[in-house]
Amino acid sequence: MTPIVLYCPSFHGLGGECAPSQQLVTGGESLDQIQAVLDRGWIVAVPDGENLGITGLGPHTFLAARAAAHVTLDLARAAQALSDSAHSRQSHAPIVLWGYGDGGRAAVWASEQHRDYSPDLDLRGVAAGAVISDPGALARSGHSGPWAALALAGLIGLSRAYHHLPLRHVLTEDGLRVAQQAETLSAAVLLDQYRQPLEHWCKDPHPWDDPVWRYVLDHESRSAAGVPEVPVHLYHGAADKVVPVESGSGLFSEYQRNGVGVSWCEYDANHFRTAVDSIPDVMEALAGFLQGPRAPR
The missing domain is CATH 1.10.260.130 (434 Repressor (Amino-terminal Domain))
Known part of the structure; x- marks a missing residue:
């Protein structure tokens, strides 16, 4: 089955034309990460975020981790169903999550909510950069x-x-x-x-x-979150002035203490440069996750 990558981009705004689905149409969304996924021959799906993309439901629930996690997992389930239907097979397509900034927050919380909210998904791992661990x-x-x-x-x-x-x-x-x-x-x-x-x-x-x-x-704090049962790759820019590097490194330490299979990569770059410089390393991490076993149900 062709792997599916759920890519959660960083904050674009609270409403109007800020939804990634609309940004992709108008050229406002960076294609670097999406193109890297497509170059591997994988499927990519991009969630809008709660209250984005549908007129009249705003504003976007920015920083609300559970809502973001559920939107991400809902889209993963829809993408998996479409993929399963196209292939007419019994097995499910393997899924990995990738996010940056508040998108990274959505991705890690989705991995933490996976077992209780969507155990049917064949989730293999998550990569998350500049994670906002404590709003x-x-x-x-x-x-x-x-x-x-x-x-x-x-x-x-x-x-x-x-x-x-x-x-x-x-x-x-x-x-x-x-x-x-x-x-x-x-x-x-x-x-x-x-x-x-x-x-x-x-x-x-x-x-x-x-x-x-x-x-x-x-x-919305870490004490309210769960523990991922899939491997996690975290990364951050040492010169990040938007989300301080301590936010990501603190999450890394927490995951280590809780026995999560977690890796850490730190870049000598700011918030925006790191988002691009990290792409090759993230792609290698995701490829490794997809070769691994399915998470326990």
Whole structure:
């Protein structure tokens, strides 16, 4: 059976035309990773992410790991069913996951949710770069500076994922207005228009310490995650200013302690350069996973 690669790209925005499916049509999505998969003769499927690609359902639940994992595994199941039908065989196509940035977060959580959510999938392994392992820590360290809009996007995305909770109560009137405007914007526009630190839009300078937010972040932290039963390849840029390298190396150490078959590769590059420089190593890791045994059910 032809292998299937689920490729989860990094954050493009909260709505509008930010869905990878639309970005692929308009030329806004990088094809380097996708082309590398196709050059191997494998099938590639790219999930949009929850609330992207369907009009009126936004904003995207940015940083909500369980939602991202389930969307990824749902698409994997659909791709596997199509592949099985095309080949008219009883065996399932082997699947590997690959993601970067918040896409890496989606990929590792999908591998952790695999056994309970989709044990029918023949998942063989996962490669994930610049993984956002703790959104609370990322918000605290990156709530100001050139990437401040990502903290705002995280607040918006998580408040959409946990819409039954009053999470936007931490915002001022200006903050509520800005959040509503940002719900349909691309990452590029967000970063250009909202350069103020997150506290600028909040009633309190430490919104992530709010009791309701602490509850949400506890559910999005590593303590709420499972343990993959497939091998994992993690990688990160040492000069990454978007997602600090400690985020990925900490996950690597955690997986080691829990007995996961995990490898680590660190590049002397920034966030964006690493995404490209890592492709040959990732492809070799994925090829190795596909030669390995099926994960236990």
